[in-house]
Amino acid sequence: MHQTLFGRLPKTLIILVSAWILMEIAVRIYLEWPLSTDFYSSLPADQITEYQKQIGVRATTGKGWIHLGWIADPEREIYRIERATGDRWLYVRDVVFGSFLNHDGGKYRVWARPKNGDEFRLIGEVTVAPESGIAPLYKPLIAGDWRTLLKPEKSGYYINDHTIFQDKTGVWRLLGITSKSDGDFNAEKYFAVGVSEKFPPDSGMRETDPIADFSELAWAPHVIRADSV
Structure with a gap:
């Protein structure tokens, strides 16, 4: 009769792996339970939607590029970016975080798509144009000894x-x-x-x-x- 994989593993190894998993869970609960925000967030989760309404979508530009930014909740939402072409809105891409870099200017809008299946929610619209010229490219070089x-x-x-x-x-x-x-x-x-x-x-x-x-x-x-x- 063939033994199962767990039957062939030493019991000590199984105990050690199980203990490590339990310790990892305990550490995460200990660190994150008292926090009013997620580990990498400065806003409580129940305030993010309101701040999204207040801030909307902000844009900045440079030579040959535009950047859109907004407050994001990557654990609970995906963000859909659209660009206006004539009287139509065309899908550009989905992103996880509140950041989008592109070469083309124009009129953009960003939707929040909740992962729980709720309806899409418009975060904001913005019209932006890149500055004229070609963005400079800098190549890092090791110019001397480490110090x-x-x-x-x-x-x-x-x-x-x-x-x-x-x-x-x-x-x-x-x-x-x-x-x-x-x-x-x-x-x-x-x-x-x-x-x-x-x-x-x-x-x-x-x-x-x-x-x-x-x-x-x-x-x-x-x-x-x-x-x-």
Whole structure:
């Protein structure tokens, strides 16, 4: 008589795998149960629809491209993008997240299609045109030996997600998630900061005081320029 697959597996292995699955479920419940938002969301789920109505669809442009953005709920919705051609709306594509990049301008609209089968809901319409010209393409090159940019000591021991930018005074800055742990993301509640007068610096960036220390998880840092600020 042939034994089943589970019959051939050592009982110890089955117990270990089962224990690992139970621990994984327990950790996820422990982390997500007290949260009013999903793990990667800044809005409670019951407020997303209202914010979608308020914000609608926003557009930005560059040389040869347009980008549409809206508040999304990827766990519960799929988004249908349509483009007006004459007096008709033509299907473009479905997307999961609140982002769509394209070369062609025109009049667009975005629908939310709930995964539970509810009716489609219009998020918004927008008319947008790309800027004239060809978008520049930048190819990253390794221009020299590897070097350490910043090894934090005041606020943590490593750099996780980070961004590097030059401020309006000409100073280069690095902002990066960190913590005084061995990489525990639950402890990453602020950004380490490094500065230098040129980039790349000859001997690494100087560490300054951490920022965004609000006793909450700190997400991937980024910089927005608005009104020359």
